[in-house]
Amino acid sequence: MRISATFATASALAAGIALTLIAFEAVLRLLPVQNGLFAADPDPNWPVHHLVESSPYTFSDAWDLRNVHHGVTNGMGYVAPFEYPPHTESIAVVGDSFVEGATNEYRDTLQGQLAARLPHAPPVLNFGTSGASLSDYIGLGPLVSKRFRVQWVIIVVVAGDFTDAFTPVPGFFRWSVEQTPPVRLVPQTAGNPATKFLRTLALVRYTKGNLKVNLGHLLHTSVAVAPEPCAPQVLQPGDSRLIESYADSLPAAYGVTASHVILIFDGERHELYRSNGASASEACPTRDGLARHLLATTAAARGERVIDMAPIFAAYFRATHQRVDYSPVDWHWNVIGNRLAASEVARSMNSERLN
Amino acid sequence: MLFTSGEFLFVYLPLTLALFFFIARCIGNAAAAAWLVFASFVFYAYWLPVYTVLLAVSIVFNYTLGKWIADCGTQRASLRRMLLYFAVASDLALLGYFKYANFFLGTLAAISGRSLGTLNIILPIGISFFTFTQIAYLADVYAGKVKDSNPLHYALFVTYFPHLIAGPILHHAEMMPQFAQPQIYRPRLENFSTGFAFLLIGLAKKVLVADSWAPRANDVFDAHSGAALLPASAWSAVLAYTLQIYFDFSGYSDMAVGLSLLIGVRLPFNFNSPYRATSIIDFWRRWHMTLSRFLRDYLYFPLGGNRHGEVRRYVNLLITMLLGGLWHGASWTFVVWGGLHGAYLMANHSWRFARDRIARVIGRPAPRLLQTGGRVAAFMLTLLCVIVAWVFFRAREAAEAQRILSCMFALSGCGGGHGSGLAGGIVSSYRPAWSTTVWLVASFAAAIFAQNSQQWVDGPFADAVRRVSSGARRSLALGTVIGVEVTAIAMLALISASRSVTEFIYFNF
Numbered sequence: 001m002r003i004s005a006t007f008a009t010a011s012a013l014a015a016g017i018a019l020t021l022i023a024f025e026a027v028l029r030l031l032p033v034q035n036g037l038f039a040a041d042p043d044p045n046w047p048v049h050h051l052v053e054s055s056p057y058t059f060s061d062a063w064d065l066r067n068v069h070h071g072v073t074n075g076m077g078y079v080a081p082f083e084y085p086p087h088t089e090s091i092a093v094v095g096d097s098f099v100e101g102a103t104n105e106y107r108d109t110l111q112g113q114l115a116a117r118l119p120h121a122p123p124v125l126n127f128g129t130s131g132a133s134l135s136d137y138i139g140l141g142p143l144v145s146k147r148f149r150v151q152w153v154i155i156v157v158v159a160g161d162f163t164d165a166f167t168p169v170p171g172f173f174r175w176s177v178e179q180t181p182p183v184r185l186v187p188q189t190a191g192n193p194a195t196k197f198l199r200t201l202a203l204v205r206y207t208k209g210n211l212k213v214n215l216g217h218l219l220h221t222s223v224a225v226a227p228e229p230c231a232p233q234v235l236q237p238g239d240s241r242l243i244e245s246y247a248d249s250l251p252a253a254y255g256v257t258a259s260h261v262i263l264i265f266d267g268e269r270h271e272l273y274r275s276n277g278a279s280a281s282e283a284c285p286t287r288d289g290l291a292r293h294l295l296a297t298t299a300a301a302r303g304e305r306v307i308d309m310a311p312i313f314a315a316y317f318r319a320t321h322q323r324v325d326y327s328p329v330d331w332h333w334n335v336i337g338n339r340l341a342a343s344e345v346a347r348s349m350n351s352e353r354l355n
Numbered sequence: 356m357l358f359t360s361g362e363f364l365f366v367y368l369p370l371t372l373a374l375f376f377f378i379a380r381c382i383g384n385a386a387a388a389a390w391l392v393f394a395s396f397v398f399y400a401y402w403l404p405v406y407t408v409l410l411a412v413s414i415v416f417n418y419t420l421g422k423w424i425a426d427c428g429t430q431r432a433s434l435r436r437m438l439l440y441f442a443v444a445s446d447l448a449l450l451g452y453f454k455y456a457n458f459f460l461g462t463l464a465a466i467s468g469r470s471l472g473t474l475n476i477i478l479p480i481g482i483s484f485f486t487f488t489q490i491a492y493l494a495d496v497y498a499g500k501v502k503d504s505n506p507l508h509y510a511l512f513v514t515y516f517p518h519l520i521a522g523p524i525l526h527h528a529e530m531m532p533q534f535a536q537p538q539i540y541r542p543r544l545e546n547f548s549t550g551f552a553f554l555l556i557g558l559a560k561k562v563l564v565a566d567s568w569a570p571r572a573n574d575v576f577d578a579h580s581g582a583a584l585l586p587a588s589a590w591s592a593v594l595a596y597t598l599q600i601y602f603d604f605s606g607y608s609d610m611a612v613g614l615s616l617l618i619g620v621r622l623p624f625n626f627n628s629p630y631r632a633t634s635i636i637d638f639w640r641r642w643h644m645t646l647s648r649f650l651r652d653y654l655y656f657p658l659g660g661n662r663h664g665e666v667r668r669y670v671n672l673l674i675t676m677l678l679g680g681l682w683h684g685a686s687w688t689f690v691v692w693g694g695l696h697g698a699y700l701m702a703n704h705s706w707r708f709a710r711d712r713i714a715r716v717i718g719r720p721a722p723r724l725l726q727t728g729g730r731v732a733a734f735m736l737t738l739l740c741v742i743v744a745w746v747f748f749r750a751r752e753a754a755e756a757q758r759i760l761s762c763m764f765a766l767s768g769c770g771g772g773h774g775s776g777l778a779g780g781i782v783s784s785y786r787p788a789w790s791t792t793v794w795l796v797a798s799f800a801a802a803i804f805a806q807n808s809q810q811w812v813d814g815p816f817a818d819a820v821r822r823v824s825s826g827a828r829r830s831l832a833l834g835t836v837i838g839v840e841v842t843a844i845a846m847l848a849l850i851s852a853s854r855s856v857t858e859f860i861y862f863n864f
Contacts, residue, residue: 009544009834016838024846063850064567211853218361218852274577328570 021203028202032060032068034209037102037130038199039171040077042188048140049129049171049188050077059102062329063211069105080126081106089122090148092254094137095156098266098332099128108335110156113342118349122151132172134295135165135183138246139173141253153254154345158266162239162291177242181249230284239291247298258303262348264341265296266333267310269325272317307344309337316340356401358554358610359561359851364844367398371516372542372617379540387540388507391618395514399481406479410514413449417442417489418509421496425504439497443490450486453479458685481520483682485513491653492527503531517614521607523625523645530620539619544833546619548820549812551840553613556808558847560606564798565599566854571791572596575759576749589762591791596749597742598798601630603860604643609808623648624809630741630802633733635699636707638741650679669704673697683748688756692747699740 036057040050051057051073059069074080079101084090093099093111101109107116115124125148127140137155144150168174168186176184198204207213251258268283283289300306313324316336324337333341356363371394379387400407420442427435451459457473464471492509495501508531518525533539575584575592608625615622623645632638639647655675661668673694680693714720721729743760750756760766806814823832 005830008830012831012834013838013841016835016840017842018838019835020839020842024842063563063853207849211849213849213852218849219366220362 025201025203028206031202032058032065032070033202033206034058034060035202035205036073037209039191041190042171046076046143047171047185047188048136048143048173049131049169051079053077057102060210061103061326065210067103067326067330069102071102071106078126078128079106079109080111082123084125084148085123086147088149089151091118091122091124091152091154092144092148092150093124093126093128093154093156094132094140094144095128096132096136096158096161097128097130098156098158099126100130101126101128102130103326103330103332104335104338108338110154110333110338110341110345113339114154114345117342117346121349128156129172131169133164134161134246135173135175137161138181138250138253139183139185141181141250141255145253145255150254150256152260152262152349153250153256154262154264155250156264156266156341157292157295159268159292160288162243162295163288175242177238177245180245181253182242182245232285233287233290234285235287235290235294239287240294243291243294243298247295247302247304250299250304251302259305259352261299261304262307262345263296263299263304264307264345265292265309267308267313269313269323269327269331272314273323273327305348307341307348309341309344312340312344313337356398358607358614359558359848361848361852362401364848367394368614368617375618376540376542384537384540385507388511388534391516392507392510392514395511395516395519398516399514399519402480403477409449409479409482410485413446413485413489414510414513416445417493417513418506421493421501421509422504424493424496425501435497439493442493446486446490446493450482452476453482455681455685462687484522484524485519487649487653487682488513488525488527491524491649494653495527501527503527503535505531505535508534515615515620517611518622521604521611522643523608523611523623524649525622525645526648529623533620536619541619543619544830544837545820545824546616548833548836548840549817550613550616551837551844552812552816553609553616553808555613555840555844555847556812557606557609557611557613558844558851560602560609560808562847562851564801565601565603565606566851567794568595568599568602568798572599572749576751576755584759584762586762586765589759591795593742593746593749593759593763594795594799597630597745598795598802600745600748600860601626601802602798605808612809626807627809628803628807630738630799631734631804632737632741633730634737635696635703635740638737639696639700646679646682650675654678665704665708669701672700672704676700686751688747688750688753691753691756692744695740695744695747699744 036052036055037059038052038055040052043050053073053075055073057071057073057079059067059071061067071079071081075083078084091114093114097103099110101111104112106112109126111124111126115121118124125144127144129136134157137157141153144153165173165175165183170186171188173183173185176182251261254261271283296306296308316322316324322336323334324340325331325333356367358364371391375387375391375394378390396407396410399410420438424435424438424442427438453476456476460471460473492501492512509527511534512525512527512530513519515525515530572592572595575588576596578584605626612622612624625644627641627644629638629642632641655671658671658674659667660671674697676693676697677690678693680689680691680696683689683692720726746760746763747753747756750759820833820836823829823836826832
């Protein structure tokens with residue numbers, strides 16, 4: 001009798017869980033949860049991570065599905081509403097999710113706004129990939145320059161781009177100091193059938209895409225006892241050599257002159273908003289921040305163009321009190337951030353034409 | 356450990372409950388109670404292990420002193436009184452050192468004009484709560500009101516994890532007898548279904564409402580003091596905070612009640628739709644009710660209450676509220692907040708006194724329309740007073756609170772800057788102003804007009820549970836309900852984990 005009651009309770013519990021999950025799945029299928037932005041299987045012709053080709057997608061963010069955008073990836077698996085004509089002159093825009101462009105309408109992205117500002121220039125092609133880092137920005141060069149006649153390359157560098165490149169991820173490049181350029185591709189692997197099935201479930205897409213929750217994250221929250229004291233970091237041995245090699249190799253990787261490489265450095269915005277634009281205290285030095293700073297100075301010394309967005313964002317925020325991103329939920333640039341960056345890039349490119 | 360965190364909901368809670376019932380069944384109730392004390396210490400240690408020593412010492416000290424006071428009997432009255440004073444003074448000294456030392460140093464430095472520096476002290480989480488519950492215990496031992504002196508039950512009463520960090524402030528007389536009841540040591544599906552219902556509502560209040568309003572309040576209150584501010588931005592932030600603190604703290608309290616119910620132990624309710632109050636007296640009967648009860652029984656009444664005339668009553672009210680304000684935090688803003696509420700209460704009592712006299716003179720009740728209009732006006736005035744006081748509660752400095760208030764009422768203090776409507780301040784990239792306004796109105800409507808958690812869970816939900824419990828398919832029905840609740844709780848935990856850690860506001864007190 002007791003066993004049957006326990007069994008009935010356990011069965012009912014499982015049924016309750018299953019029913020609720022089914023209800024969540026049904027509701028989420030009606031809502032614009034993230035969808036369609038899936039990694040494509042390995043392609044020997046384009047052996048780096050890219051999205052499933054010609055796939056409709058929906059982007060939305062956070063638990064309450066804000067910032068919804070719909071679109072279609074192009075035939076190369078990048079977020080762009082047009083195909084990239086091979087062997088034509090082009091302007092390549094490279095970066096991570098800041099450039100990938102799913103967080104904005106295409107016309108509001110850096111590449112979209114840049115194309116609008118340069119009506120007589122070659123097409124602006126987006127090679128942004130979520131999760132990419134500095135190593136990918138240069139590793140992509142030979143592939144892109146082999147397929148397109150690159151006139152300019154525009155690279156968006158954001159926090160974490162240097163140190164993230166030490167982590168091997170299939171389909172992405174990682175640092176390899178003994179090579180030129182100093183990167184090596186980690187071979188891509190095909191997604192297994194279970195993963196492909198799971199990503200068809202709205203509940204899974206919501207949890208991974210909108211909530212961005214993983215098990216480690218879920219089981220590791222803690223209450224801050226006191227503010228973390230600043231523990232200044234320094235560059236590690238070999239970092240400077242890596243950066244110098246990077247700056248040296250970048251033009252050749254894309255087959256352009258140094259003056260046709262534009263590096264855009266994202267600006268720190270947490271403190272800007274916290275202080276409401278009144279002041280900005282010195283950030284605690286990190287290895288990544290130092291490396292990016294070294295890259296900016298080294299690249300500038302090599303004749304590459306460097307744009308620092310920090311003072312531009314700060315000036316804009318002080319003047320308008322408008323954020324240049326979707327923070328505090330999402331720190332990707334919004335239409336304003338991209339507009340400010342596109343204006344600076346266009347000004348830099350036009351300055352050469354005028355000269 | 357936060358109630359909203361994955362490690363609490365998915366690891367700590369299932370393990371604690373499972374072992375509690377297992378030990379009770381295999382070894383005995385006392386061992387299960389001991390396990391719960393141990394588990395509560397683990398819960399506390401997760402934040403900062405070293406302070407478990409402080410908690411343990413505080414428990415041993417207060418229990419021992421309580422025993423000595425009880426053992427003195429009525430013959431040695433002066434010794435009993437001295438022991439009580441010593442114990443209470445020691446508790447207050449401990450609280451004073453950890454919570455108020457830097458406040459006093461800062462105040463002294465401001466008065467003397469000399470820099471006195473600050474002490475490097477980390478405030479032990481929940482110290483105000485576990486100190487006050489133990490002071491109440493000592494006072495009741497002294498008054499001869501304590502019946503149960505079982506040390507294990509005492510330790511469990513103080514450390515009991517559902518209330519340890521942010522209350523409700525428990526009274527030993529309502530808790531210790533429950534720990535002696537054998538039925539709490541047996542798992543019951545009815546307790547699980549009701550407990551999870553409270554936990555679910557509390558989580559939803561915290562995760563979906565309070566945490567959603569927090570950034571809007573933070574944008575203005577955490578901004579640099581030189582930042583520009585518009586009246587709409589100031590109102591937006593203050594209304595957001597008004598919602599945040601209610602849904603945050605009442606959500607926490609619901610979770611505490613629900614977690615305790617899983618074991619079958621009833622905690623007192625802390626909130627009863629406070630923003631529905633039609634007077635400040637009414638507000639304090641609905642807001643943080645266990646603190647109101649504590650302040651009334653252990654501060655206002657000992658001060659004399661209303662037994663020595665109207666003037667003394669007002670003075671006692673003011674002292675009680677000022678100290679109640681200071682209990683919340685070591686800052687003059689909390690003192691001002693308490694003082695404001697003390698003044699509100701004085702005005703409220705004066706008004707009642709005058710109103711009753713006028714009514715006696717007129718000799719007949721006011722027309723119904725006037726009565727209804729009066730209630731609406733009283734409700735709106737009460738809410739406005741509460742909202743104004745929250746500005747001091749949330750602001751880091753009194754000057755900042757004054758600036759925000761001046762800006763709200765367009766007196767002065769507003770700078771330039773941009774922004775529009777209720778989406779003012781730092782301009783959001785997401786939503787138009789109208790959607791924020793709609794969400795704001797909906798949140799207030801829920802706080803004011805909707806059934807509160809205890810009305811719903813103890814009302815229609817409990818009726819439904821009772822109905823299915825008496826039926827033949829009890830296990831099936833309750834099991835399904837629990838399955839639904841657990842899954843919804845897990846989903847809310849995932850949503851909570853998707854944000855940066857947001858502590859409960861009352862963790863700081």
